[in-house]
Amino acid sequence: QVRNELALANAQELINKINEKCFSKCITKPGNKLDSSEQTCVAKCMDRYMEAWNIVSRAYISRVQRESQGESL
């Protein structure tokens, strides 16, 4: 259960960040509705943010592993 809550908090934080970053990138002048070009932009931005999140995760975890191996040498 603790693990589920953690996964949920993690997903929630990711959604919040995507919301913040992609709103600021894609909706520069908020209009009467979220038009189709804004929706396309948010969809692309969201995919890019998750890609970036994966790249950053890999880079960080691999660094942490290298550092902890260095310590044990």
Place this chain on the structure above:
Amino acid sequence: QVRNELALANAQELINKINEKCFSKCITKPGNKLDSSEQTCVAKCMDRYMEAWNIVSRAYISRVQRESQGESL
């Protein structure tokens, strides 16, 4: 008493935001004292921020109400 603390926290947060936004808008080059043009600017900025806060509140609460009516239909 809980409600009072809540109202206090809310007022405190509003003051903090006004302080941050209006200092950054009105005091671009901090001098020896808060001169009268800076005071006028802070006073106006503060009124505008509270107006904005009211507009945002109305928009958000009306949206929440619309969504919850939609759910119960």
Place this chain on the structure above:
Amino acid sequence: QVRNELALANAQELINKINEKCFSKCITKPGNKLDSSEQTCVAKCMDRYMEAWNIVSRAYISRVQRESQGESL
């Protein structure tokens, strides 16, 4: 022990702020390694940030003291 934890939290916060500010000032285009000009910049930036921290501390503490003397008059 409470005081030690406080000093530690304080040092940690200072390190975090220096990291954030000096990374953004000195590493504009992150490359394959932290090169020597970036290291020099971080070292200088770090010294300047701690100087600024000291100046701000003095200004704030002297203000707090003046205000509390004013109250007791």
Place this chain on the structure above:
Amino acid sequence: KELGKFLESENARMRLQQSIHTFTDLCWDKCINKISNKIDRGEETCLTNCVERFLDTSLFIVKRLEETRKKL
């Protein structure tokens, strides 16, 4: 039990107020450039749309995430 209900509704009220602070902060930066004597019509419309579009974006993201998950 009554206390529990009361505290829960106060909690909801607090989250509502926190959201209003967050949106005012965000939409102030997006919509207000110059400090004038009153918020004009254009700025007011911008503020309202800013809140609405931010929430639309939020719903759009959550919906799209769920669709992606279903496809997996």
Place this chain on the structure above:
Amino acid sequence: KELGKFLESENARMRLQQSIHTFTDLCWDKCINKISNKIDRGEETCLTNCVERFLDTSLFIVKRLEETRKKL
């Protein structure tokens, strides 16, 4: 009771230090443009004034809010 007093004073110390971090962050961005070998006189004055004027703004806002409330 002694412990309570001690913890309270530590709490005040913590809030003081947190304020110093917040002001250094804010005033660094406002006053320091180029990283040089020493903080020069102009930058030092700017940092000190930045703290003082921020606190003045804070007091000004609170005072004005109270006056508005009295008029109601």
Place this chain on the structure above:
Amino acid sequence: KELGKFLESENARMRLQQSIHTFTDLCWDKCINKISNKIDRGEETCLTNCVERFLDTSLFIVKRLEETRKKL
């Protein structure tokens, strides 16, 4: 005891995930300018280097602080 260990490892996992969110936020702003159909090679290298150099900066600062303290 087993519970304590479990909670501690969950705690470490949480801090790890929080760091990943912080770095993604920071490096997104530094490396991604235009939203295109895929993250290109240059952007990917920038993101990886951004994480690595941020951690290098962190270690550099801590090491230098310790050296300064020893000299005192």
